[in-house]
Amino acid sequence: MRSPGERQDAPPAPARRSGAASSAIMASGTLVSRALGFVKTVLITVAIGSVTTVSDVFELANTLPNLIYVLVAGGIFNAVLVPQIIKASRTADDGGADYISRLLTLAVLALLGVTAVVVALAGPIVRTMGTDWTEAQLSLGLTFALFTFPQIFFYGLYTVVGQVLNARGAFGWYMWAPVVNNVVAIAALLVFIQQFGAFAEAEHSLDDWTPAKTFWLAAMATVGVATQALVLFWPLGRLGLRLRPRFGWRGIGLSTAARLAGWTLATGIIANLAFLALTKVAAIPTGYRPEYLAMDPPQQIAGVAALNQASMLYSLPHGVIGLSIATVLFNRMAAASTDGDRAGMVASLSSSLRITGVATVFATVALVVFAGPLGMLFSGGVPSAGAVIGQVVTVIAIGAPFMSTSFMLGRAFYAQEDARTPFLVQVGVALFTVACALLIASLAPPHLVIFAVAGCYAAQNILSTLIYHLVLVRRIGDYDLARIMDSHARILVASLLAGVVGAVALFLLGGYDPDGFPWTNQLTAIATVAVGGTVMGIAYLGALRLCRVRELDSLVRPVLARLAR
Incomplete structure (x- = not known):
């Protein structure tokens, strides 16, 4: 029974959970995710080796989406959107449903735009990072990048939806979703090894690389990241917020929040630009690997x-x-x-x-x-x-x-x-x-x-x-x-x-x-x-x-x- 003065359209209040229980759920999710991530990394080396051209090219193509996301959008989401989501969830009469709908709509559109631009510039980005690479290495790098760069969109989606859940008290999902990502990636790598053989036996190289190998290695890596983001929509639907696309963002306080978070945003951008410079330098040896492998011994x-x-x-x-x-x-x-x-x-x-x-x-x-x-x-x-x-x-x-x-x-x-x-x-x-x-x-x-x-x-x-x-x-x-x-x-x-x-x-x-x-x-x-x-x-x-x-x-x-x- 509702009291006469209670709003009829208010979503149910988030379930209360003790701090200890929430911490335990989040910590266990982190530990399991790290353990599976460790297994995934080992399986990648089993599949394509470690000190090899293919492993270096894939590692760069699979690392860049995360770096670019953090550089372009990650700081904005964490320093501006996330605090706004938490504030709206706690203070708005409708539990922040209207405000969160507008922010989610804005975030999705911004992520789609950023991702589209980055994918369109995949060729120049790979060439910039792999300055000393051969044409064959650059070609494989571009192929991998076209499959992995869409991860930028799903990294952002995971962050925003996950923080909505956190603001409403559903802490565990945000920490456990990466487990799903790692499970998908591990399964794909096992299929790769079963279908094409381990590196120690097959020694996968640029010369014998095939589209099927690209699918199970690069495309499925993106499927894992996408699954990590999309799985959060199930608990999001259970919150009862009735979120839907909403446009119109004037006057909702984002500019003020951005000014307050300016130092934090700038710190993240500076740090990641420097890290990107080191990553570019780290890509140099890949172009010289054929020369070193031709030495005797x-x-x-x-x-x-x-x-x-x-x-x-x-x-x-x-x-x-x-x-x-x-x-x-x-x-x-x-x-x-x-x-x-x-x-x-x-x-x-x-x-x-x-x-x-x-x-x-x-x-x-x-x-x-x-x-x-x-x-x-x-x-x-x-x-x-x-x-x-x-x-x-x-x-x-x-x-x-x-x-x-x-x-x-x-x-x-x-x-x-x-x-x-x-x-x-x-x-x-x-x-x-x-x-x-x-x-x-x-x-x-x-x-x-x-x-x-x-x-x-x-x-x-x-x-x-x-x-x-x-x-x-x-x-x-x-x-x-x-x-x-x-x-x-x-x-x-x-x-x-x-x-x-x-x-x-x-x-x-x-x-x-x-x-x-x-x-x-x-x-x-x-x-x-x-x-x-x-x-x-x-x-x-x-x-x-x-x-x-x-x-x-x-x-x-x-x-x-x-x-x-």
Whole structure:
């Protein structure tokens, strides 16, 4: 029964869910998605290899849509549209149905326009990114791009619809939808391997590439991204908002929101332009691969695929641990800043930096120790390729702890409602990145380009950490730096002790012998990482106790609590 004064057309209120339950659902979706994404990446290397021309061309074509989306539209959606959706959902009498309908209509039209322009310019874009590529490589790159560039539309659709669901309390769908994407991609890759054979057997190359292979590799990658977006319309329909196309966007507040989000938008654009410059440089080795393979003996040369695989590994500690802690950190710091509680803000920042270090410093040492088997895991079953990837992992891993540290120091400024400082820091880092890109492109020989780019990745994080530190000290003074450094020194000693144990375990497993067990195939590489990593992990727990690192309990406690939930 409705009360006489209740609106008849109001949608049902979103179901309330406890913060703990929502966090558990979102975290589990993220973990499952990352695990399946890891499997997908491994299967790609099984299908088309890793240090190969086809893998590099596909990796670039499949990476560009995400980069272009974030550069052109991602910042606008996240900084402008998403806050407006949340505000309308909470304040409008109709639950924001009319407002959200207008925003969705605008977003769909804008995405269609952007995607159409990018697809029309696919040829020039591929030629710009693959400056040193042969005509055959450019031709395959254009073919892949025509199938993958439509992903731009579906990335945007996923973001907007997902945030509508989040605003209405349906948190789980947004985090679990990428699982569907990975399942579709994994299924397609299994069909590819079944139909055309694994790379270790068939060695797919430009000469024997067929339209059927393009369909199962590139077209199905886009089908996965499309499914990720379209699956969200089912829970969206269950909200009862009765959304429909609505036109007319004058006076709905978007210009005001854009001005308020200007610094955030500019920061994202600067960062992604610099990253795009590095990606262009990383594509250089692909054009020289035929020349290196013609040497006697043939020489493996790392390309975009090897760089992205190493980047995925080194960013895992931040993605799994750093971001989770940073979310809690930001809320606490923002509350302390609002209350003028400097001591509370410093305590939250110090605690989070110390706790995160327990995971990220150890992960860096573990990546270096097991770089070979990890490289073999992504090698497509070719030991020489695994060795090259492992070397890239070793270089890039140095920046892993600084990625989380820089991110958290940046959150300290956002907590004080200061988006200008992170923008200026990003400008400085971007200038450094572009300078590195120019130097690498002009000075580094092709077989060292990816190593130089990996070093630039690490240097970026170190530089941004130093800049944030200097500015933050001037802003709030000492933020418990002595205690942070003491904890990290203890953590580093414990990690190095565990690293020695891990290196011994790897030696006993034959990791330092080119004909040893870890280098047999990808399954033996997995077994090596599992066994050696477990031994090293146990040694690390003991070393943390020996070095009296108290932050271990603070890291483990919320993880155990989440598992219990």
